[in-house]
Amino acid sequence: MATTKSRTLPLTKRGLNFEMFMWMITRLTALAMYGLILIAVIGALIMGARTQMNLADVMRWAFMPNVTHVQDTNVPDLAPWSTPFWKLTASALLLVATAHGVHGLVVICDDYIVSSRGRQIVRWISIAFMLTMMSIGAYLIWTS
Amino acid sequence: MGLKRNVSLATALRYKGQGPFLTYILHRIGGLGMAVFITIHILASFVGGKAGVFVNSIYENWLFQIFIFFCVLFHAINGLRITLLDLFPKLLEHSREAIWIEWAVFLPVYGLAVFVIVHTALGG
Numbered sequence: 001m002a003t004t005k006s007r008t009l010p011l012t013k014r015g016l017n018f019e020m021f022m023w024m025i026t027r028l029t030a031l032a033m034y035g036l037i038l039i040a041v042i043g044a045l046i047m048g049a050r051t052q053m054n055l056a057d058v059m060r061w062a063f064m065p066n067v068t069h070v071q072d073t074n075v076p077d078l079a080p081w082s083t084p085f086w087k088l089t090a091s092a093l094l095l096v097a098t099a100h101g102v103h104g105l106v107v108i109c110d111d112y113i114v115s116s117r118g119r120q121i122v123r124w125i126s127i128a129f130m131l132t133m134m135s136i137g138a139y140l141i142w143t144s
Numbered sequence: 145m146g147l148k149r150n151v152s153l154a155t156a157l158r159y160k161g162q163g164p165f166l167t168y169i170l171h172r173i174g175g176l177g178m179a180v181f182i183t184i185h186i187l188a189s190f191v192g193g194k195a196g197v198f199v200n201s202i203y204e205n206w207l208f209q210i211f212i213f214f215c216v217l218f219h220a221i222n223g224l225r226i227t228l229l230d231l232f233p234k235l236l237e238h239s240r241e242a243i244w245i246e247w248a249v250f251l252p253v254y255g256l257a258v259f260v261i262v263h264t265a266l267g268g
Contacts, residue, residue, distance in 0.1 A: 027227045034224070055260050056209065063216065068189070101182070104175045133183065136190050 022103055029100040036093045040065040043089075047080050065090045068144045087141055094137040102130040163243050167222050174219035181212055206265035213257055221250050 014020065040062045049058050052074040060069045067082035075081065109122045159165065181203070188199035202208060225246050229235050235242065 027230055030223045030227050034220075054264070055257070056264070059213075097182075101175070101179045105179055108172060108176065133186060137186050140186065140189055 026100060026103060029096045032096050033093065033100070036089060036096070037062050039089060040093075043086070048075065052076070064093060066141055066144060082144075090141045091138055094141065095134060098130055098134050098137065102126050102133075163240065167225075167243055167246070170218050171222045171226075174215035174222075177212065177215035178219060181215070206261050209261050210258055213261070214254065217254050217257070218250060221246055221253075 041058065043065070044053065044058055044061050049061070053061070053070065054073075057070060057073045061081075065081075065086050067078055067086070070081050071078060103126075106122060106126050109126075110119055113119050113122060161168070184199060185203060188196040190196075203212070225242050229239060229242060
């Protein structure tokens with residue numbers, strides 16, 4: 001118990017394969033999402049959310065800063081909420097969240113599918129699913 | 145099959161994984177809940193029309209909001225704990241304490257949110 005030596009290997013000695021890479025991506029995308037959500041909350045407060053929106057509206061905007069998420073609030077002018085800055089922030093959040101989420105689904109599937117061929121099929125389906133959701137999401141963000 | 149288990153359901157539910165296992169399974173349920181919700185929400189917004197509006201109106205129901213906010217908040221706070229402990233492995237010695245801190249953060253924030261959601265639903 002009194003050992004002070006770390007039992008984990010440094011990154012350089014662990015080697016970097018696809019699983020290790022995705023393990024890292026899962027953590028880094030999580031940190032990126034905290035940052036993007038914080039930017040959305042701060043931006044909403046600067047644009048007047050304190051008096052024009054309730055908690056649920058701010059949350060809806062924070063988790064996806066898309067203009068359709070504030071059109072039913074008391075915000076007087078939607079223009080500041082649909083600038084290229086917010087569309088880029090929303091797109092970044094979409095790509096990061098989709099990658100994180102689809103990889104999470106693959107991890108869960110790997111736990112329950114015993115045949116390696118089945119797991120391989122799930123990988124291909126997940127890639128197609130991820131690209132489809134990224135395209136549809138980006139289309140919705142940039143056309144709304 | 146992966147789902148076949150050699151213990152009864154009652155024994156499985158009495159599994160003594162305790163706190164860490166509870167966070168693990170809630171993290172999974174929360175992640176799955178969000179993945180399903182966001183997929184259907186994006187598809188419904190894409191399809192639009194009456195069907196899209198109907199599906200998205202389900203998501204505005206206060207009961208659903210209580211569920212999905214549990215998924216989001218627990219996944220976010222538990223994920224932050226996992227990320228911090230993984231990026232600073234020396235903290236792993238205090239993983240049990242980290243889980244207690246996690247609940248100490250989650251319960252008040254989630255409780256407050258549920259109060260606000262129910263208060264709004266009752267016309268407050």
